[in-house]
Amino acid sequence: MDSTQICLAQRPVGEPDASTFTTHIQPLPDLQDGQVALAIRYLSLDPYMRGRLSAAKSYADPVEIGAVMVGGTVGEVVESRFEGLAPGDVVLSYSGWQSAAIAEGSQVRKLDPSLAPVTTALGVLGMPGFTAYAGLLEIGRPQEGETVVVAAATGPVGSAVGQIARIKGARAVGIAGGPDKVRALTEQFGFDAAVDHRAPDFVDQLKAATPDGIDVYFENVGGHVFDGVRRQLNNRARMPVCGLVANYNLTSQPVGPDQLAGFLGQVLTKSLTVRGFIQDEFTRSHGRDFVRDMGAWLADGRVRYLEDIVEGLENAPAAFAGMLRGDNFGKLVIKV
Template sequence: MDTTQIRLAQRPVGEPDASTFTTVTEALPELADGQVSLAIRYLSLDPYMRGRLSTAKSYADPLEIGDVMIGGTVGEVVESRFDGLLPGDFVLSYSGWQTAAIADGNQVRKLDPSVAPVTTALGVLGMPGFTAYAGLLEIGRPKEGETVVVAAGTGPVGSAVGQIARIKGARAVGIAGGPDKVRALTEDFGFDAAIDHRAPDFVDQLRAATPDGIDVYFENVGGAVFDAVRRRLNTYARIPVCGLIANYNLTSAPEGPDQMAGLMGQILTKSLTIRGFIQSEFTRSHGRDFVRDMGEWVGSGQVRYLEDVVDGLENAPSAFAGMLRGENFGKLVVKVG
């Protein structure tokens, strides 16, 4: 079986573009005992992938030039030499940007399409949903009546954060870019308030939406959004830092005065807790609870989700670049085949 792959051609300076990637078609090796061959049906696009294009020191090794782009996938089993998986089964794997793959049977997770659409394994019932669940409940620890603010609120992580906060009795305020996303925060996801960070009166909107200050800020963005939010933080506020997408394509330090002294002063005088995290560190402690709780919440409609589906693997690079600009509306998924 042949596979068409999108590989890293060169490291981007700033925003990834067409020259960042190259497309190659090659034959897959023969299946060995314990393996399955997969036809990739859906590919997840996520902000963390931008960091893997860089050689800057991080929590994971960078991709090498010529490597297949990484990514979570939903695949359909075409052939199996692994007990427990049959042709026609759907599995979650980490096969990356390609149309077909060989995977070890013990490294994939079988999906049940009768329980939830298989694409949810890449979103609300997968890594992004778990990121929201573990980061908010372990680091944010929202209490009943507190105010939780989350940036990139209509994304797969942010939308889940706000809805989980409300389930726990907190007040959820979402920040998003543009009137359609702001509307979705309240109408689709049930947030208590929504703010447009692109609006000229963003700071005033934030102040009006958080009259009692902010107790938990779930950080997905950084940049100017964080600078505005930090001025509303209450004493003992908690800040889980999940992502800093505003910085991912920067080629130089942001313009303007150095904010570090002011931030450090706040950390001291307001006893702030700022904790970065990678979701995998909580798998053992929170994995089973997440499967149980999120499954129940999605099934009952307490947690809703939106998916932004792009058709065709060839469109993954442009969709990826658009996601880094905030153009996606919901969990970004590529329908491969």
């Protein structure tokens, strides 16, 4: 089998563009015992990938120049030398931006297409959904009657955060960009209120939507959204931090006054809890509960999801850049 592979050509300065990636066609190596050959059907695009393009020290190693870009995938087994997997099986793997791959059979997870669309393994039933579940319940710990706010709220993490908050009896307020996304938060996802961070009166909208302040802010954006939110934080508010997508393409410090000292003053005087996390640290403690709970919530309609599916592996670079600008509407998936 040959694999069409999108590889890192150079490290971007600012927003990734056409020169960031290059495409190669490579034959796959011979299949060895314990391995499976996969035809990749779907590729997940996620904000964390921007960090992998940088050589800066982080929680995970960067993608090397010339290497296949990383990413979660759903693939079909076309040949197997691993007991328990056969041609036609559909599996979740981490095969990256390519059309075919060889994977260790022990490192993939077999999916059951009869239980849910296989793309959900990349979204609400996968890493993004688990990020929302573990971060909100372990760090945010919403209580009945409290107010939970989340930005990028129509995305796979944000939409799950708001819906889980409501299941736990909290009030959910979503922040999104543009009237269509704002409307979807209340009409499709059942949020109690929604505000538009692109509106000139964003701060006033947020104040009106959170008259009793904010008890939990699930941070995945940063930037001016955080500046507006922090003014509404209550005493002993909790802030799980899983991402700062507004900052990922910055090439210098944001323009304006340094607000760090002011925020640290809030942390002290309001007894705030601010906790960054990477979702896999909670896999052992919350993984099984997530599969059980999220599966049940999807089945009974208490959690809904949106997918933004783009056709063609060749469109992954442009779709990825657009996602970092907030162009996607729902979980961004490439149909390879």
